[in-house]
Amino acid sequence: MTGDTRAWWLGPLRVRGTERLEVWFEDQASRGWVAEHLGFLSAVRLVLHHRVDPPRYRYVIDPRRFPDVVEDDLLRAAGWEEVGTLGGKDVWRAPYEGARPDLLGH
Template sequence: MSNVKRVKKWWFSWDSDKIEQWIEEMEAQGWHLTAVTGNAIHFAFEKGEPRRMRYCVDYQSARNRDYIALCQDAGWELLYDKMGWYVWRMPYTDTRPELYSDVDSLMDRNKRLIAMMATLTFAQIPIIVALFSTLNRFPYIYLIYAALFAFFLFGIVRLNAANTRLRGRREDIS
């Protein structure tokens, strides 16, 4: 049996908790994450002893040294840092640590993702208009852009729904 495993796993920005859960389950099975590459969809693992490791996937719209220093000072290890995405990890024994200690910070992260997705969504409009003259020759192009547009809109709706749930959680705490 090989001591190294490479996995390609697709995930969506509005469901980052699912990829975090998957990596944590791999750690619990003794597969230690050693590298994240390829726009955070390629994962390399090495076989070892099972351990409890908390993983957090985060998005920051701009690179901020203070953010990185703050997380590292809190005990988080940075594994991946590309295109605004960060993958952090921290070992634990009892209480599962959280990268964000308050609901407002999670909501702010979701707002950053919404802004990024809205920009990508509306950037498609001029392209679609410019391609209008090719509709008769290449109608499938519109299907591609319609699917892309729908994909980003779906992500925006999911992130807004998450913020609505978080707002309710914040009000329950207050």
């Protein structure tokens, strides 16, 4: 890894629980280590990228069992960005200032 990337091996197993993992992502982002893209192997080897001045991010691991294209389009229109999948669940993020945003009543 270079100085601007960090790998976390078995991250979802080390930080158990959806809400705890979301908070972990947000804590890492507040330190400048941002999950830019999650792919098939991210549950095994999670790569974070360093950003000098990242926005404040809210990460959410989507609780829906069967995500829907129409709902995903609504989330994107509301300012959410799909980061990828982690352990078979979609991960979304949104930059914010002020109140921490919710996703799907989560």
